[in-house]
Structure formats: structure tokens, C-alpha cells
Amino acid sequence: MDRNLVLNLVRVTEAAALGAAKLLGRGDKNMADQLAVDGMRNMFDTLDIDGTVVIGEGELDEAPMLYIGEKIGKDLSGSIKVDIAVDPVEGTTAVAKGLPNAIAVVAIAPQGHLLNAPDMYMDKIAVGPRAKGVINLDAPVKVNLMNVAKALNKDITDLTVTMLDRERHAEIIKECREAGTRIKLFSDGDVGAALATCFEHTGTDILFGIGGAPEGVITAAAIKCLGGDFQGRLIPSDEEEKERCNRMGVDFKKLFTLDDLVKGNEVFFAATGISDGDLLKGVTYHEGNKAKTHSVIMRGETGTIRFIESIHRLDKKPEYAR
Structure with a gap:
């Protein structure tokens, strides 16, 4: 894929973040999501590009969201065919309540390279580059903690574990506390939290827990660019979700590795902060009808990571000056 595509990709997440950020803390997560879309x-x-959404906001009958199967891009003669994974607002509740760590994210890979994951839960584990190859989703929590601590040359009591603040994680929390690790819970959105494991300045070492499967694929795309590691397994909640997996040709019993979720290294990822977080700053507004965004873009083939701060003249972008 053309390396210039990743530079254009950040414009997509900037547009989503600028759309959603105007509603930060205003209690309307659906409208924030719609403006981002x-x-x-x-x-x-x-x-x-000749793009097909394989990870999106819903199904065809849920349009005008960016639905699974939607065709997007100019689709000119010779346009590259790509799979697209999107989450216009990762952390809609965080936006509605004015909480941290809401981001807009996009991943792109050649056609057939991203797993078309159904919209259901996924059990996940994620770590940064220094702990690549030492995690196993099927291993006990303490075993994973010990292996990651050894890889990072840390005492297990110095590890910081992160996961969604949900009742379903009570047992994992208990095991982490018994092992003596530090725990950082977050309220909404696990893509940004998983990426934080790949950046030492965040202080986060490992992510555990159950979140959305679509977000799992997006996370895997970013972590592949960053050189970290990720594993996941689908968790259907009923027979209907199991049947949906069967129709899509996805084995819900399979332990998905990073390479299962994202084939090859030809993948691009972009994210823009909506509210302040561990990795990215949120959208801020300034005099003269200006706004500042903070983004990260990544390219899997080269491992290049760029952080970008942009100043936007909203009078020249009236669609964002709501």
C-alpha cells in the first residue's frame, strides 16, 4: 500500500474527533457518535481507495452508521482494494460524561487481511514489544504476570495491569491483587488502554479482560504496528451469536493470535484523541475559531510511529464548527 495513505488516514480520525468533541460532557453519546461518523x-x-468496512458500527439496516460491508473511498480505476476497521468514537460513554481516553480510530490493510469479527464479546490479553511471545490467554493470570514481569525485568509487584471496570472481571482483579500487582481500571473503551501497554511512558504493562470483538481487531492492527503482542477468543452470549459466527466462517472456540487477526505487516493505523488520555491529548479549542488535535499514525511494514499535533481553522471547516 502507498505509504502516503497513512498520512491521509489521520485526516479521517481528525474529522471524527472534531465532530464528536463538541459534545464532550453533554450527555448525548448517540449524537456524538453520529457527528464522528x-x-x-x-x-x-x-x-x-476501494474500501470495504469489515469492522464497523453495525449492520446494513443500521445505516447511516459506517456499517459492515459498506463500500467507501473514491473507488477509481486502479484504486487499491482494502479492508477497513473503524471506531469513530471508541468510548462513547466517556464522551457523553466528559471522561478521559475517548479516541477516534481507523485501521486499513489489504483486502482479506483483517479478520471480519462479529459484533460480540472477546476475551483479550495485550502487552508491549518487550513482552512479545510470553503471553498465553489460556494460561493462569499469575503465570502471565510472572512471565511478563520476567520479560520486563521487573518485580511482579511493580507491574501495572489494566482492564475495564466491570463486574465480570472480579476474579481477574482478585488474582492480580493476590499476586501483588498494581491495577488501573478504566470505565470505557479498551483500544487506547491496550495500546498504552506498548508505550513505557504510560506505565501500563499488560491488559486483561473481556471487551468488544471489533475493538479487538482494531487493537491487533495497532499492536502489530507497534511490535507488541495480542491474543483473543470470541465469547458468544447465546446460540444466535454462535450461529452468526458459523455463518461468517469464524471459529468462536479458536484462540486468535496477532497473525490470525491481522495477516502480514502491511497495515496502517491512525487514532486521534477526543478527550485527554494516557496516550493522546483530547481536542482543545482556542481563540480565533481554532481547534487543536493530537494524533498518532503507524505503519506496520516499517514500524514507524508518528505523533501529530494539528491546528484546525474551523471557519474554513464549517462542518466541524457546530
Whole structure:
């Protein structure tokens, strides 16, 4: 894929973040999500790609969201065919309540390279590059903690574990506390939390727990760019979800490795902060009808990571000056 595509990709997440950020803390997560979707879709239409959404906001009958199977991009003669994974607002509740760590994210890979994961739960584990190859989702929590601590040359009591603040994680929390690790719970959205394990300045070492499967694929795309490690397994909640997996040709009993979720290294990832978080700053507004965004873009083939701060003149982008 053209390396310039990743630079254009950040414009997509910036558009989504600028759309959603105006509603930070205003209690309307659905409208924030809609504004992000509108901005993201409009910007995608400027890209020279023949794209298909494989991870999106819902199904065809849930349009105008960016639905699974939707075709996006200019689709000109010779346009590259790509799989697209999107989450216009990863952390809609965080936006509605004015809480941290809401981001807009996009991943792109050649057609057939991203797992078309059904919209259900996934059990996950994620670590950064120094702990690559030492995790196993099927191993006991303490075994994973010991292996990661050894890889990071840390005492197990100096590890910081992160996971969603949910009742379903009570047993994992108990095991981590018994092992003596530090725990950082978060309220919404696990893509950004998983990525934090790949950056030493965040202080986060390992992510455990159950979250959305679509977010799992997006996370895997970013972690592949970063050189970290990720594993996941689908958790259907009923027979209908099991049947959906069967229709999509996805084995819900399979332990998915990083390479199962994202084939090859030809993958791009972009994220823009909506609210302040461990990894990215949120959108801020300044005099003269200006806004500042903070983004990260990544390219899997080269491992290049770029952080980008942009100043936007909203009078020249009236669709964002709501």
C-alpha cells in the first residue's frame, strides 16, 4: 500500500474527533457518535481507495452508521482494494460524561487481511514489544504476570495491569491483587488502554479482560504496528451469536493470535484523541475559531510511529464548527 495513505488516514480520525468533541460532557453519546461518523465518512470519500468496512458500527439496516460491508473511498480505476476497521468514537460513554481516553480510530490493510469479527464479546490479553511471545490467554493470570514481569525485568509487584471496570472481571482483579500487582481500571473503551501497554511512558504493562470483538481487531492492527503482542477468543452470549459466527466462517472456540487477526505487516493505523488520555491529548479549542488535535499514525511494514499535533481553522471547516 502507498505509504502516503497513512498520512491521509489521520485526516479521517481528525474529522471524527472534531465532530464528536463538541459534545464532550453533554450527555448525548448517540449524537456524538453520529457527528464522528459523518466526519469520518466524508473524509473517507476523498481517499483514492476501494474500501470495504469489515469492522464497523453495525449492520446494513443500521445505516447511516459506517456499517459492515459498506463500500467507501473514491473507488477509481486502479484504486487499491482494502479492508477497513473503524471506531469513530471508541468510548462513547466517556464522551457523553466528559471522561478521559475517548479516541477516534481507523485501521486499513489489504483486502482479506483483517479478520471480519462479529459484533460480540472477546476475551483479550495485550502487552508491549518487550513482552512479545510470553503471553498465553489460556494460561493462569499469575503465570502471565510472572512471565511478563520476567520479560520486563521487573518485580511482579511493580507491574501495572489494566482492564475495564466491570463486574465480570472480579476474579481477574482478585488474582492480580493476590499476586501483588498494581491495577488501573478504566470505565470505557479498551483500544487506547491496550495500546498504552506498548508505550513505557504510560506505565501500563499488560491488559486483561473481556471487551468488544471489533475493538479487538482494531487493537491487533495497532499492536502489530507497534511490535507488541495480542491474543483473543470470541465469547458468544447465546446460540444466535454462535450461529452468526458459523455463518461468517469464524471459529468462536479458536484462540486468535496477532497473525490470525491481522495477516502480514502491511497495515496502517491512525487514532486521534477526543478527550485527554494516557496516550493522546483530547481536542482543545482556542481563540480565533481554532481547534487543536493530537494524533498518532503507524505503519506496520516499517514500524514507524508518528505523533501529530494539528491546528484546525474551523471557519474554513464549517462542518466541524457546530
